[in-house]
Amino acid sequence: MTTIDAVYNELKQVFDPEIPVNIVDLGLVYDVKIEADKVLIQMTLTSQACPEAKTIPDVMKRRIKGLDGVGDVQIDIVWNPPWSPHKISEAGRAILGIEDDQLDTH
Template identity: 40%
Template sequence: MTSELVDRVRDALRAVIDPELGENIVDLGFVYDITAEAGAVRITMTATTPGCPATGFLREGAQAAASTVSGVVSADVTMTFEPAWDPSYIEPAVRASLGFAAVN
């Protein structure tokens, strides 16, 4: 049940896109971790640039998207820049479509 809730939250987070890259935060590898316990969801995520005005909107967007999932009682989103995001975290198919340089 818990892992199913995590999967549904992960799907819901696909509604949140990085405005610059135009892809959702799950495929971009921004979402580092999702845990759920008795309907309380904790999401740990990142963004490309600390201090960027988009970062706050990404956090609020993730919280709003997670809160729409049935079974979620509370959604807590933590932003972290440790480790720093890297294009190698992007899903390979999306990475190719975004025209990224080959990454290690």
């Protein structure tokens, strides 16, 4: 049986092709749950018009289905709360060269 940590490790190998930061550090993954052999992921995208809206979930499913004990993967894309640069991790901001003081604090 797989673990949530193992799922997150796989998700850290998935990238938006236009951004050099993985989807976890980019702040796109909101929640991961495991129910028996099913992995449930709640996530968002950087934009509702994201050209990779189908590709990213397909890559996620392929990677996660390779984990021991995973029979099914359900990915729910949500728009609330909306993604913003504030959701990018410290590591992701470092890769992108974004300083904390560059983020709007409102």
